[in-house]
Amino acid sequence: MLTFTPLLGAQSSSPASQSLLELDGGVKVLVDVGWDGSFHASRLQKLEKHVSTLSIALLTHATIEHIGAYAHCCKHVPGFSRIPCYATTPVVNLGRTLMLDLYGSSSAAASIVPKDGIYSSPVSETPGESPNLLLQPPTAEEIGSYFSLINPLKYSQPHQPIPSPFSPPLAGLTVTAYSAGHTLGGTIWHIQHGLESIVYASDWNLGRENFFPGAAWLSSGDGGEVLESLHRPTALICSSRGVERTEALARKDRDSRMISLIRETVAQGGKVLIPTDSTARVLEIAFLLNNTWRENLDGPHADTYKNARIYMASRSISSTVRYFQSMLEWMDDTVVRNAEAAMARGDAQGSGDNPLDWTHVRQIEKQGQVERIMARSKPCVMLASDSSLEWGFSGQALQDIAADPRNLIILTEKTPQVDEQRHGLGTQLWDFYQSQQGQESAQSGAKVVNSDGHSVELREEHTEALNAEENMLYQQYLARQRQMHSNLQGDNTMNDDTTAELGDDQVSESSESSDEDEDVEHQGRAFNVSAQLTQNKRKIGLTEEELGVNVLLRSKNVHDYDVRNKRGREKMFPFVAHKTRNDDFGDLIKPEDYLRAEERDVIDGVDMRDGDAAKQDGAAVGQKRKWEEGTTAPGQKGRKLKEERTPNKRTKFEQRQQEPDDIDAIIARATGEAGGAGGVGGSPAVNGDAQDSSSDSDESEYEPEDSAPTGPQKVVFTTRSLKLNVRIAYVDFSGLFRLTDLQGLIGRINPRKLIVTAGNASETQLLADTCRAVENGSAVGEVFTPLNGESIDASVDTNAWTVKLTRQLVRRLNWKELGTDKPSIAAVSGMLGCEALDDGIAALVDESAKKKMKLAKGEQRSSTEFITEAIATPVLDLLGAHLTAHHQRAAQPxxxxxxxxxxxxxxxxxxxxxxxxxxxxxxxxxxxxxxxxxxxxxxxxxxxxxxxxxxxxxxxxxxxxxxxxxxxxxxxxxxxxxxxxxxxxx
Structure with a gap:
């Protein structure tokens, strides 16, 4: 059995990819956890419904479209991090740096809380009146821990994965990764399960590139034959994104067009901006530019190349470069041979002969560095993330060069519209280029469009802290999500790690004292709301079906629950285990309760062990106070103060241990804080040398780290118009297969069924019609084009039976070897029959048959029929003497x-x-x-x-x-x- 369900990206403008494969025995395989530039959490709801039943997850590419929601799901979807995930080593490493760049560059990437998640009932507010509350983004440490859970695989390495804790047995499921091209470590997955042989190929490229190898459809030296494991699959699941491209350029023509555009712009003193991703296609472009600069420093255009620099700009580019330099075996064979030859010669670091030594490409990770580079008068080439220009450094770089008509923007791929309510900046540039390129001269080799004052809509974002009302809505949302996850999964709400966003100070205050001052505003409000939501399901819109077996605990006067046809936890009486708070030393206790009489802090005759003994201006005596929006004069009623307990002796000792006691360390810290805008590494600039240093080495200038936001926040968007005077060009560097590639390949793959996904409606229909017409329709048995959420049955049209061989027949089998690494084979001729039952087994079967006969209402069935049903496996035995001679004459070798x-x-x-x-x-x-x-x-x-x-x-x-x-x-x-x-x- 094979049931395929596209969760995201099928016949949609969204480039994201999420697919679900359901196999025999309830085995579910999730392929890709993609997202798009909108970062709407509502688009992941279909995935959340299947998390508790997933067996394994497979990742194909280290791009937003294939791995963008992985860290989000690990942090905010309960149980997702427990699903075994498999990917190649480059996808794991580059995916980690991609997530660091994404969450470090865009606040909206944390995802805005949906409006229906804030309000429990339908409201009449307009979308603009709803606050854009942000979920807590994963930290760098959390991202590293999430990606460390992924199991790395190599190409052509069959692997039998381990199922998730809530998955049925995989029954011999085998997954194998093959090269897909397009990105470093990009994967075509072959999934073998019983009779089902599934090939999942998303965003592959048949041709070799400068840095990336091609897709491994064909075996080397086989005269164009498809790999045996990829030939004649049960189902071929193929993406359709990019098949409508009509401009078919060879790799050398594509590269020469890119270089000619850059050389002409740089020669005129202009700057070139190439918006691209931060970990995938940027490596191909950077590799091409570095080789071009290295080979032309002594050529006729040497002055042009010497005066221009190449920059790669993203918040994690140094980690990206370090990772790919350690993954030589994943690159194209030409790159591997040249790198090994350079290592054998012992070329020095920075000599430029090693293709992995990018001496002409500078790495920058600060926004201030991007602004200073773009403000200089020298020409340069900037590779900035992201291709959508919605996040990363590409949007800022565009604003810096928008006014100069000498500058050039090179689009490398089509930017789709992923948000129905607005056009992104990259989409606006693409639409303008498409509308204007037909008016340009057809004789020009490279199609360049002049913007001539065209205005685009630019959206900027910044974060703000929540006010009291918004914080209340946010805490309600967390409590509602915790309740939903508890009801749907049967877990205790306090044991869910995803609810840790609730403030620790609120947890400690509510657990330590139950009779706090009732006049304190918002004191314990979130927990009161959580208790009310637990007691009254109507406030969060939960029905009896959604509560499930927990209706016995959540609802009043409900004492019975129908467990027929239920599975898992729905068949057991619910149990709520209360979580005990603890620290590194065991159960959490109050140290002041164990003080001796002489150790107690007594102020004005009051024992400070009692937190409610005395108050001064709304705060307990001896406790620290934090002002929220201001102070109130003594004797006046105003805003209450947030209280914090006085740290105990152990905490004070740990704080003293963390403070530097070395005078050199103190001086170094003070010097670092003082030298903010000075020279390299924070040292102060002297006699104005900082400007010269900036002009020579912008990429290494010191810039203080941005303080990480803490606590709940909201994102505020502002929109303004940006007038463009730059030139716009397009060179296809998407690295995707063309329609002609699949036309020549589909007949050799010869799949029984083809499933087209990951593309808009027109691309999907074009690919499906083309494959139906290949070789008069004989190449593909059946073609499916499902929509998002639509399940299709693509099972193999064969049946399998199990028979038992007798020992006499096994002795006469003549085994033949097919090869050293292949199984042996033998021909079997026999007669099917039933195994004879001894007296004891026959008696048991007869007794069971009588019981079944009593339970069967209105059915007149004999015990012989029930005995026949009890024998499920037929037996194959030797042929009789009267059939042996005839069969030997009929059997042929x-x-x-x-x-x-x-x-x-x-x-x-x-x-x-x-x-x-x-x-x-x-x-x-x-x-x-x-x-x-x-x-x-x-x-x-x-x-x-x-x-x-x-x-x-x-x-x-x-x-x-x-x-x-x-x-x-x-x-x-x-x-x-x-x-x-x-x-x-x-």
Whole structure:
């Protein structure tokens, strides 16, 4: 059984990709956890419904479209981090740096709390009146821990994964990763489960590039044959994104167009901005530019290249470069050979001969550095994240160069509209370029469009702290989510790690004292709301069905629950385990309760162990106070103060231990704080040398780290108009397959069923119609084009039965070996029957049959019928004496084996013949015999001329020293037979 359900990206403008595969036995495989530039958490709701039943997860590319929601789900979706996840090593490493860049560059990436999640009932507020409350983004440490949970795999390495704790057994599920091109470590997944052979190919590129290898559809040296494991799958799941591209440029033409545009702009003193991603396609572009600069420093345009610099700008670019330099085996073979040759020569660091030593590409990770570089008068090339220009440094760089008509923006891929309510900046540039490029001269080699004062809408964002009312809404949302997760998954709300966002100070205050001052505003408000939501399900909109078995605890006067046809926790009485708070030393206690009389702090005759004993201006005596929005004069009623307990002796000791006691450390810290805008590393600039240093080494200037936001926040968007005078060009660096690539490949893959996903409606329909028409419809049995959330049945059209062999039959089997690393095979001839039951088993079966007969109402069935049902597995035994002779005359020997042209070529060459591949998967031997795959079957066709059929009149010596006396045709025929096993009837 194979049920495919696209969760995101199918026939949609969103480039995100999420797919669910359901196999026999309830095994569910999630492929990709993609997101799009809108970062709407509502688009992940379909995924959240399946998390508690997922077995494993597979990741294909280290891009936002394929891995963007991984960290979000690990932090905010309960149980997701417990699902075993598998990906190649580059996807794990580069995905980690991508998430660091994303959450460090965009506040909206944390996702805005949906409006229906803030208000428990329908409201009439307009979308603008709803506060844009942000979820807590994952920290850098959390991102590192999430990606450390991913299991790294290598290419062509079959692996049997371990299921999640809430998954059924995988029953021999095997996953294998193959190169997909497009990105470093990009993966085509082959999933084998029983009779189902599934190939999941999303965003692949058949052609090799400068830095990335091509997709591993074809085996090397096989004359265009598809890999055996990828041939004739049960279902081929293929993306359709980018198949509508009409501009078909070879790799060299594409590269020369990019270089010519950059060289012309730099020669005129302009700057070039190339918005791209931060971990995937940017490596291909940067590799091309670095090689171009290195090879042309002594050429006719040497002055142009020497005066311009290349910059890669993202908040984690240094980690990205460090990771890819350690993953040489994942790159193109040419890069590997050149790098190994440079290492063998012992080239010094910075010599430029090593293709992995990017001496001409500078790395910058600060926004201030981007602004200073763009403010300089020198030309440069800026590779900035992201291609959508909605987050990262690309949007800021565009604002800095927008007024100069000498500057150029090079778009490398189409930017789709992912938000229905607004057009992103990248989408606006693409639409303007598409509308204006037809008006340009058709004779120009590169299509460049002048913006000429065209205005675009620019959205800027900044975060603010929540006020009291907004904080109340946010705490209500957290309590509601905790209640929902508890009801749907059966967990205790206080044991859920996703609810840790609730303030620790509120938890400690509510747990330590139950009779706080009732006049304090918002004191324990969140927990009161949580208790009310627990007691009254109507406030969060939970129905009886959503409560499930927890209705026995949550609702009043409910004492019975129907557990028929229920599974898992729904069949057991609910149990709520109260969580005990503890620290590193055990259960949390109050140290002041164990003080001796002489150790107690007594102020004005009051024992300070009692937190409510005395108050001064709304705060307990001896406790620290934090002012919120101001102070109140003594004796006046005003805003209450937030209280904090006085740290105990252990806390004071730890604070003293953390303080530096070395005078040199104190001086170094003071010097670092004082030298903010000075020279490199924070040292103060002297006599104005800072400006010269800035002009020479902008990428290494000191810039203080941005303080990490703490506590709940909201994002505020402001929109303004930006007038453009720059030029806009487009060079296709998307690295995706073209329609012609799949047309020539689909017949060789020959899938039984094709599922088209990950593309808009027009791209999906175009690819589906093309595959239906390939080879008169014989290449693909059936084509599916599902919508988001639509499940289709793509199971294999075969049946399998299990039989039991008797010992007499097993002894007579004649096993034949197919190869050293392949299984053996034998022909079986026998008669199906039922295994004889001894007296004891027959009695038990007869007794069970009688019980079933009593339970069957109105059914007149004999015990013999029930005994027949009890014997589920038939038995295969030897043929009778009267059938043996007839069967032996009817059985014919069968040749079984894997016939591959590459193996035949090697076998023929070992016999002293010449063999070479020709076009169309044809093998030519000695110029007289042609060997090809049969188009109508999996067999081999051999054609020979008269010269190939004739036996030579002279005796020739073979490589192994034996004499050759047979013709070429007979030699090829013998080589083919040597590759097969002759299996006769048993």
């Amino acid at each position: 069968v040749h079984v084996g894997d016939l591959r042209l590459a193996d035949i070529r090697a076998a023929v060459q070992s016999r002293g013949h010449t063999a070479e591949f020709r076009g169309g998967g044809t093998l030519l031997v000695d110029g007289t015999v042609i060997v090809r795959k049969s188009p109508n079957s999996d067999g081999i066709e051999v054609e020979a001329t008269n010269a190939g059929l004739s036996v030579p009149s002279w005796r020739t010596m073979r490589k192994d020293g034996r004499l050759e006396t047979e013709g070429t045709f007979y030699a090829v025929k013998q080589a083919i037979y040597d590759r097969l096993a002759v299996v006769a009837g048993a």
